[in-house]
Amino acid sequence: MKSEVKTQPVSRSRGRRLGAFVFLSPGLTYLVVFMLVPLALVMSYTVFQRGRFGGVVYEFTTENFERLIDPLYLSVVGESLKIAAITTVLALLIGYPTAYLIAQLPPRWKTMALVAIVLPFWTSFIIRVYAWTILLSGPGLLNSALAKLGLGPFELLYNQGTIMAGLLYSYLPLMVLPLYAAIERLDPQLREASANLGASGFTTFRKVTLPLTVPGVLTGCMFVFVPSFGNFVVPDMLGGNKSIMVGNLIRNQFLSARDWPFGATLALALIAVLVLLLIAQAWAARRA
Amino acid sequence: MRRPKLLYVPFWLTYVFLYLPIAVLVAMSFNSGESAYTFEGFSLKWYGVLAEDERIKDGLINTLIVATGATVIATVLGTMLAVGLARYSRSKILDAVSLMPAVLPDLVLALGLLVLYGTIQLTLGLYSVVLAHGLFAMAFVAAVVRTRLTGTDTSLEEASRDLGAGPVVTFMKVTLPQLMPGIVAGALLAFTLSLDEFVIAFFTIGNGEATLPIVIYSMIRFGVTPKINALAAILLLVSFTAVIAGQRLTKIGESRAQD
Amino acid sequence: MSRTRFTRRLPAAVAAAGLALAVAACGGESSSSDDTTVAAADQLKPNADLSKQTLQITVWEGYTPKELPQQAMEKLKIKDVQVQLHDTNEIAMTKLTAPGDSGIDVAFVSGQYAQALNEQGLLEPIHHELVPNLANLYPEATQLSYDKGNKYSVPYTWGTTGICYRSDLVKSAPTSWNDLLKPPAWADKKVTMLATERWLALPALKSLGYSINTDKDEELEKAKELLLAQKPHLLRYDDTGFGDRLLSGEAIMAEAWDGWCPTTDAKQNIKFVVPKEGSDLWVDTMVIMKSSKNKEAAHALINYILDPTIHSWAAENINYKVPNKAAMEQVKIAKGSLLNTTPAELLDGEAAIDLGQASTKYTRLSQDVTAS
Numbered sequence: 001m002k003s004e005v006k007t008q009p010v011s012r013s014r015g016r017r018l019g020a021f022v023f024l025s026p027g028l029t030y031l032v033v034f035m036l037v038p039l040a041l042v043m044s045y046t047v048f049q050r051g052r053f054g055g056v057v058y059e060f061t062t063e064n065f066e067r068l069i070d071p072l073y074l075s076v077v078g079e080s081l082k083i084a085a086i087t088t089v090l091a092l093l094i095g096y097p098t099a100y101l102i103a104q105l106p107p108r109w110k111t112m113a114l115v116a117i118v119l120p121f122w123t124s125f126i127i128r129v130y131a132w133t134i135l136l137s138g139p140g141l142l143n144s145a146l147a148k149l150g151l152g153p154f155e156l157l158y159n160q161g162t163i164m165a166g167l168l169y170s171y172l173p174l175m176v177l178p179l180y181a182a183i184e185r186l187d188p189q190l191r192e193a194s195a196n197l198g199a200s201g202f203t204t205f206r207k208v209t210l211p212l213t214v215p216g217v218l219t220g221c222m223f224v225f226v227p228s229f230g231n232f233v234v235p236d237m238l239g240g241n242k243s244i245m246v247g248n249l250i251r252n253q254f255l256s257a258r259d260w261p262f263g264a265t266l267a268l269a270l271i272a273v274l275v276l277l278l279i280a281q282a283w284a285a286r287r288a
Numbered sequence: 289m290r291r292p293k294l295l296y297v298p299f300w301l302t303y304v305f306l307y308l309p310i311a312v313l314v315a316m317s318f319n320s321g322e323s324a325y326t327f328e329g330f331s332l333k334w335y336g337v338l339a340e341d342e343r344i345k346d347g348l349i350n351t352l353i354v355a356t357g358a359t360v361i362a363t364v365l366g367t368m369l370a371v372g373l374a375r376y377s378r379s380k381i382l383d384a385v386s387l388m389p390a391v392l393p394d395l396v397l398a399l400g401l402l403v404l405y406g407t408i409q410l411t412l413g414l415y416s417v418v419l420a421h422g423l424f425a426m427a428f429v430a431a432v433v434r435t436r437l438t439g440t441d442t443s444l445e446e447a448s449r450d451l452g453a454g455p456v457v458t459f460m461k462v463t464l465p466q467l468m469p470g471i472v473a474g475a476l477l478a479f480t481l482s483l484d485e486f487v488i489a490f491f492t493i494g495n496g497e498a499t500l501p502i503v504i505y506s507m508i509r510f511g512v513t514p515k516i517n518a519l520a521a522i523l524l525l526v527s528f529t530a531v532i533a534g535q536r537l538t539k540i541g542e543s544r545a546q547d
Numbered sequence: 548m549s550r551t552r553f554t555r556r557l558p559a560a561v562a563a564a565g566l567a568l569a570v571a572a573c574g575g576e577s578s579s580s581d582d583t584t585v586a587a588a589d590q591l592k593p594n595a596d597l598s599k600q601t602l603q604i605t606v607w608e609g610y611t612p613k614e615l616p617q618q619a620m621e622k623l624k625i626k627d628v629q630v631q632l633h634d635t636n637e638i639a640m641t642k643l644t645a646p647g648d649s650g651i652d653v654a655f656v657s658g659q660y661a662q663a664l665n666e667q668g669l670l671e672p673i674h675h676e677l678v679p680n681l682a683n684l685y686p687e688a689t690q691l692s693y694d695k696g697n698k699y700s701v702p703y704t705w706g707t708t709g710i711c712y713r714s715d716l717v718k719s720a721p722t723s724w725n726d727l728l729k730p731p732a733w734a735d736k737k738v739t740m741l742a743t744e745r746w747l748a749l750p751a752l753k754s755l756g757y758s759i760n761t762d763k764d765e766e767l768e769k770a771k772e773l774l775l776a777q778k779p780h781l782l783r784y785d786d787t788g789f790g791d792r793l794l795s796g797e798a799i800m801a802e803a804w805d806g807w808c809p810t811t812d813a814k815q816n817i818k819f820v821v822p823k824e825g826s827d828l829w830v831d832t833m834v835i836m837k838s839s840k841n842k843e844a845a846h847a848l849i850n851y852i853l854d855p856t857i858h859s860w861a862a863e864n865i866n867y868k869v870p871n872k873a874a875m876e877q878v879k880i881a882k883g884s885l886l887n888t889t890p891a892e893l894l895d896g897e898a899a900i901d902l903g904q905a906s907t908k909y910t911r912l913s914q915d916v917t918a919s
Contacts, residue, residue, distance in 0.1 A: 016376055019455030023372030024382070027365045027426065031385055034423045035392075038400030041407055052904060055406065055645075076918050094305070097298040115535055120306050122527045124484055126504045127520040131309035133512070134316060138797035139325040141312050155736045158783045169305065176302070230393030233486060237508065240783025241742055241917055247395055249918055254399050254491070256637045257910045264403070267396055274393070325795060411650060495605065495642055495649065496631030506634070510608065511791030 045264035056260055064265040073249065077269055080245040083160060084229035087167040091175040091224045092217065099179035100209075103186075114180065121173040129237050132166050133157060136238075158240030166234040167224075174223035182216025183209070214288035218281050225277065230270055246270055310524060317517035324512040334518040344519060347503035354417050354489070354499055355482035361422030362478040366429025367471050371463060373430070374437040375445070376455075390427035397424060398491035405492065412494035420492045421482045428481060429474035436470025585665060585672040585698045591842055593677060600844035601627040605639055606655040608632045610704075610831075611852070612860045623851055625844045635743050635786060636660045643669065643836065652839040653848060658693040658830040659745070661700040662901040670699040671835040677846035680853035687890040688870030691830055692898045700832035701849050703858075704806065704867040706885075707828060707896045708741075708749060709821040711789065711808030716799040724754040724822045727800055728777050735780050739792060739801040742784035742917060744909040745899055746827075747774065750802055753824040759897050762905035767912055774916045784917060793817055804829070805885050806867035819885055821896075828896030830870070862886055868893070 046064055049057040067073060102113045120128060135141050136156040143153040156162065186209060194204040232247030239245075246266060253263025317335075321328030338344065369386055389397060401420045405412060444466075448458040464471075486501040493502065507516055602625055604611075612618075616628035633639040636657050643649050643656075643664060656664070664670050675681060681689075681697065694700045710721045718733050727750055730738045741747055745759065751770035752759050761767065782798050789801040790809045794817070801808075808819040833852065835845045852858060858874035861867045868886055869875060880886045902909070 015449060015455055020372060020376035022455060023368045023376060023459075027369030027372065027386065027430070028382070030361075030365055030423065030426065031389070034401065034404070034419065035389055035397065036385070038404040039396075041403045042396075042400050045403065050907070052907065072915060072919055094298040094302050097295045098302040101295050101299045111535070115531065116303060117306070119528060119531055120310060122480065122484075122531050123310075123524050124501060124504065124520070124527075126486055126501050126508070127313070127516075127523060128309070130504075130508055130512075130516065130520070131313040133508075134324055134517075135309050135312055137325055137795075139323070139795050141325075144326070155782070169309065172302065172306065226391070226393060230395045232395060233505075240785070242778065242781060242783050244917060247393075249914075250395060250399065252914060252917075254402060255641065256635065257914050258637065258641055259907075259910065259914075260403065260406075263399065267399055270393065271396060323795060406645065411648060495651070496603070496629065506608075506632075509634070509787050511788045 042264045042267055045261045046268055048261050050259045050261050052258075055258075061261075064262050067262060068265050068269060073266070076244065076249055077246050077266075077273070079160070079243075080229055080247070081273065083164055083167070083245060084225050087164050087171070087228045088175075088221050088225045090164070090168050091172050092221060095172060095175035095179055095220065096217070099176045099183055102176075102180055103183040114177075117173050117176050125170065126233065126237075128170060129166050129234055132162070132169065132238055136162060136165075157238065158242050160239075160243050162238040163235050163243055163245070166238045167228045167231060170234060171224045171227055174227075175220040178216045178219040178223065179213065182213040182219075186212055211288070215285050218285050218288070222277070222281055226274060229274065313517055314521045314524065317514055317521040319514045319517075322513065324514050324517060334514040335522075337515050338518045338522075341515070343498070343503055343507075344500070347498050347500040350414055350497060351483055351500040353414060354421055355479050357415070357418035358421030358425050358482045359475050359479045361418070362425030362429045363471060363475040365422070366426040366474060366478070367433050367467065369426065370430040370433035370437055371459060371467075374434055375442075375463075386430050387427055389424040390431065394424070394485070394487040398488040401488065402491045412492060414494065414497050416492045416494060417489045417497075417499065420488045421485060424485075424488065425478035425482055428477050429471075432474035432477060433467060433470045436467055436473075440466045586668045586670060586837055588672045588674065589842060591674055591677065591846070593843075595843035597623055597625045597844045597847060600625055600841035601629070602652045602841055602844050602848060603629050603631060603650050604653045604655070604848075605631045605633055605642060605651050607634075607831075609865060610655060610861070612857070612864070615852075615857075618857075619848055619851060623844070623847045625841075625847065628848070637743065640664075648838050649836065651836055652841050652845045654834050654836060655703060655831060656834065657899070658691060658700065658702075658832055659899045659901040661832045661834050662693040663903075663906070664834060665694075665699045666901065666903070669837050671837050671839065671842055671845075672699050673697055673701060673835065673849075674842075674846055677843070678850045678853065680850045683853055683855060683858070683871045683873040685870050685872045685890045687894055688830075693830075693900050694832075700834050701853070702830045702870040703833050703852070704861055705828065705830040705870050705893060706805040706868050707821055707826045707888075707893060708746060708802065708804055709808075709819055709826055710800055711793060711803035711810075711817060711819050712800040713793055713796065714816040714818045716796060720818070721800055721820060722823055724750040724824050726822075727802055728754055728773055730777075730780050730800070734800055736782050737797075737799045738780065739782050739785040739789045739798045740774075740777070741786050741802045741804075742913060743786050744906075744913045746802065747784075747913045747916065748909055749827060750822075753822070753826060756824070759827050760900050760902060762902055762908060764908070767908055771912055771916060774912075775919055778916065778919070805888075806865060808866075808885070811866065811884055826896050828893055828898045830898070 045056055047060055047062070049059050049061045049063070051057050098117075102110060102117075105113055133140075138153060138155065138157070142156060147153060190208050190212075191204050194208045199207065230247050231245060232251045235243060235245045235248050246269070250263050250266045250270065253259045253266060316324055316327060318330050318332065319327050320331030320333065373383060373386060397420070401416075405416055410416065444462050445458055448462045453461070484501060486505065489499045490502055490505070493499065498506070504516065504519065602619070611630070616630055619625055619628045631651070633642065639654060639656050640660055640663070643651060643654055644667065661670070675697075678701065681701065684702065688702050688705070689697055691702065710727055712721055714720065718731070721727065727738055727740070740750070748767070748770050749759050751773040752761060752766070754773065755766070755769055757766045757770070782792070785792065785801070789798060789803055790807055792798040793801055794809060794812060794815050803819070805819055808817065809815075810817050810819050833849050835842060835849070839845055853871060855871060855873040855877055858869050858871040859877045861869050862875060862878045866884060866886065868888060870890070875886075878886060
C-alpha cells in the first residue's frame, strides 16, 4: 500500500484516505458497537459468576468451564454435532441428485424447478416448522394414514429424528442452490469427452463431475450445518424440551435460567466448534 | 444428455418433502372443527376468527415497522460499506468483519446484543430490534452491492476523480446511479430477511411488544388451532405471489434487455 | 376449549406523564435476609389525580379479563392502562430484576417470587388504607407463609398442583405421584410434566417424602435421579399446552396446575386429582414495583380487582379459585369444577417459599434434567 501511495499524486492519496474515512467509518462503527463489543462482553462473561436473578457478579470463577466439561453438558454439544452432521449428510444425499437433475433440465423447466426449491424458503420459518407438528403429532395426518393400514399409532414427535427432519426441511434449499451453481458451471464438454473416452456414467461422475463440484458441496454443507448446529427453534418445537440441542441450552441460560455466564460459556463452545469447521472447510477447499 | 432414471427418485422426493407439510397445513386451515389435527369438514370460519385477532394485527404492524427501520439503516450503511471496502480498502480483515453478521449463527448475535443492551441498561423496545436487524441486514446489503460493484466500470470514477471531484461527489454523481439496481436488490433482501427474523427479535424485543413471528411462536406454545393454519395459508400466499411476481418481472426485464 | 385465551395490547405506549413523586429510584442491590422486612413506604396521596397516571401491568396470558384495562380507565379514570404478557414466573423475574427501569407498575407473580422481589427491595409496601377491598379476602389468605399480613403482595388466585388426566383413556385413575413418575405401560410416552423449576421437582420431592422447599443436596440429587429415570417415558415437558394435548388425546396424564386442567370441557372426560403424597399451595399475587411512578393508580387498580364482581371473573372464566370470600360466594360452580375446594383443604398443601441463593439449585436441577 505505502509504496503505491508514493507513486500517486498527493491529492489522490488524500482523497483515498478521506474516501476510506467517509465510507467505512459509519458501517464499521456500527459493526464495532453492535457486534464486536457485544462478542467481547460475552467472552468476558465466561469467567464471571451469575447473579441470582440474572446479570453478572464480577468475581472471577472457572466454574462455568468446569460445568461445560461436565459429561452431561458436553454430551448435549456432542449430540448437537451429531444431529447437525446427520442433517447435513442427508441434505447432501438428496440435494445433490436434485441439483444435478435441475442443471440438466431444459431452461424453461429449470427456472421453475429452481423457484420451487426456493419458494418454501421465503415463507415463515416458524410456520414451516409448525407444519411438521401437524403432520407428525399423535392424532396427526401420518398416524391417521397409518391407522388406515392397521398400524400404529406411533409417537413420531419429540425425538432426535423429528428434529433432524425439521432441520433438513428448513435448510435443504441452502444445500441445493450452491450445488446447482457448481454443477451448472461445469463445462458439458468435459463430461462428453469422458464419455467418448469410454467411461461409464458413474465413472464420469466420480472422476469428473464430483471433484469439480467439491467447492459447491463444501459451501452447501456449511450453509446447512451452521444454522442447524446453533438452532433452538426446531428442537424447541419438535423436540418437546426432551431432546434438546446446545442452542436450547444457551437460550435457557439467557432467558429462563438467568445464568448469563454459563450461557456465554456455552456460546463460546458453539463459536469454537464453528471456527474449527470453517478452518477445516477452507483447508479442504484449497486442496480440492 | 443422459439423465439416469434412478436420480428421479431423490429429485421427486425433494419436492414431495418440501411441499407435503405445506399442503397439509393449508388443507387444515379449512377445517370446520376445533382441532388442527383432525379434519371434520370444510369451513372458512378460521379466516374470520383470524381477521379479528388484535394480537396478530399488532404483530404485523410491529413487523413492518421493524423491517422498514432495519432496511433504511442496512441500505445506507451497507451501501457505503460496500463502496468503502471495494474502492478504498484492501484489508481482508475488514472484508471478513463486514460479512460476520451474515455468517455468525443468529443465536450468537442475539445474545451478544442482549448482553450489550443489558450492560448499558437500555430499556428494550421495538427500536432495539430495529438496531439489531439493521446489523445483520447491513451485511447482506453490503454483500449484494459489492457483487454489483465488482461488475461496474471503474474508469468513470477515475475520470471523475481526475477531473478534481472528491470521493463524495464522485460517489453521488457516478457510482450511485450505476449501483442503483444492486442497492434496490439489497434493500429488498434486507426487508424480506427482517420480516421473517425470529431469533434476534425474540432476544432483543422489549416487554409487551411482539413481531409477527414472535406472536406465531407464542400462539403455538399455548396450543394449536386451525387459526394458526389460516394465518400460515395467507402468509404462504403472500410470499408465493411475491416470489413468482419477482420472477416474472426479472424475466420481462431480461427479455426487454434482449430486444 | 374451556380456557378462553386472549390478549389485548392497547396502542403504543404514551410517554408516562406520572406524578412527580419523590421516589428514589431503587436499585436491585439491597438485600435483606429477614423476610418480613419491607422497603420504606412512599408517601402516597389518597386523592391523587389518577387521570395523570398510566399503568403498565405484566401478567400471564388470559389471566385477567380482557376488558380490565378499558374498565379501569373508565371507572378509575386512570389515563392509560396497558397489559404485557409473560409466559412464566422466571421470565417475569428477568424482566423485573433487569438493570434499569422495567417500566412496570403492577406485576402478577407467584408468592415465592413476590417474596424474592421484596427481599431485593424492589417492591412498594401495600398501603392497606388505599385497598379497602382487602377485607373481602378469606382470613386464611392474609396469613400466607411467604407474606403474613399482605405486607407487599395481594393474592389474586390460589390453588394446588396435581395430576390432570383423561378418565376415559387411563386404565386406572392415578392416585400417586408415582403413577406419573413411573408411568404404567399403557401410559408410556403419554405423560407430560411441568418443566418450570420448582414444579419440575415437586412430584419427585413429594413422592420421596421431602419438603418442596428443601435445599439439601442429597434430597435434590435423589429427586433428580427419579426425574431422569422418568424422562424416557415422557411425551414431553409442557408448561403451557398440556390442556390441549389432553383434549386431543396426545397426552393422557399431565402434571398440572388445577386451574389449567380443563375439567369442565364438555366433550372430553378430564379429571384432576391431588396425589396422596400431598402437593403444594401456590398463590399468584399482585405486587407494586418500587420503581413505579404511578403508585396511587396501582393501588386503585388492585382495589378494583378485589371487587367481588371483578375478582369472581377468574373463578368463572378460567377456573381458578380466588382467595376472595365475597367473590367466591357469587360464583356459580359448574359441574366437574374444582372450585369446590375449601380454603382449609387448600392449606393442606405445602406453600412454596423463596429459598434465596438455594433457589439456583432448582434452576440447576431443571437444566440438568432437561439437558440430559
